[in-house]
Amino acid sequence: MKTVEFSRHALIQMSERGANQHEVIETIRTGEKVPAKKGRRGYRKNFQYNADWAGRFFLTKQVLAIVVEECDRLVVITVYTFYF
Numbered sequence: 395m396k397t398v399e400f401s402r403h404a405l406i407q408m409s410e411r412g413a414n415q416h417e418v419i420e421t422i423r424t425g426e427k428v429p430a431k432k433g434r435r436g437y438r439k440n441f442q443y444n445a446d447w448a449g450r451f452f453l454t455k456q457v458l459a460i461v462v463e464e465c466d467r468l469v470v471i472t473v474y475t476f477y478f
Contacts, residue, residue, distance in 0.1 A: 397467045398422055404459075404470040411475040412447055413457050418473055421457045428458075434471070435461050443477065452477040 398419050400408075408414065417439075425439030436458055443455040456476040462469045 395423075396463075398470060399467055400470045401472075404472050408473045411473060412455070412477075413473050413475050417441060417457050418459050418470060421459050422461065422468060422470075425457075425459075430460050435463060437461065447477045450477075454478050 400415065400418075404418075408418065421439040422437045425437040428436040428438050430436040438456060438458045441455045441457065443452050445452065447455075454477070456478070458474040458476070459470050460472045460474075462471055
């Protein structure tokens, strides 16, 4: 399995959007593959959340990682989170 690396942009977005590296790696390893623009690949996974985010309570957090696949590694270029 290829190693997973994080761009600086991805790390900043993860911090701002409430995701961590463990969740993103799990999303890539076990989540659903989804198409992304410019030849990139997306990976999506729902996590049980049961907590507050931005002053509201949510049961589920969805992590969407956008990845560039290189021959020896996967580079996470950005991460989105959705709460519901």
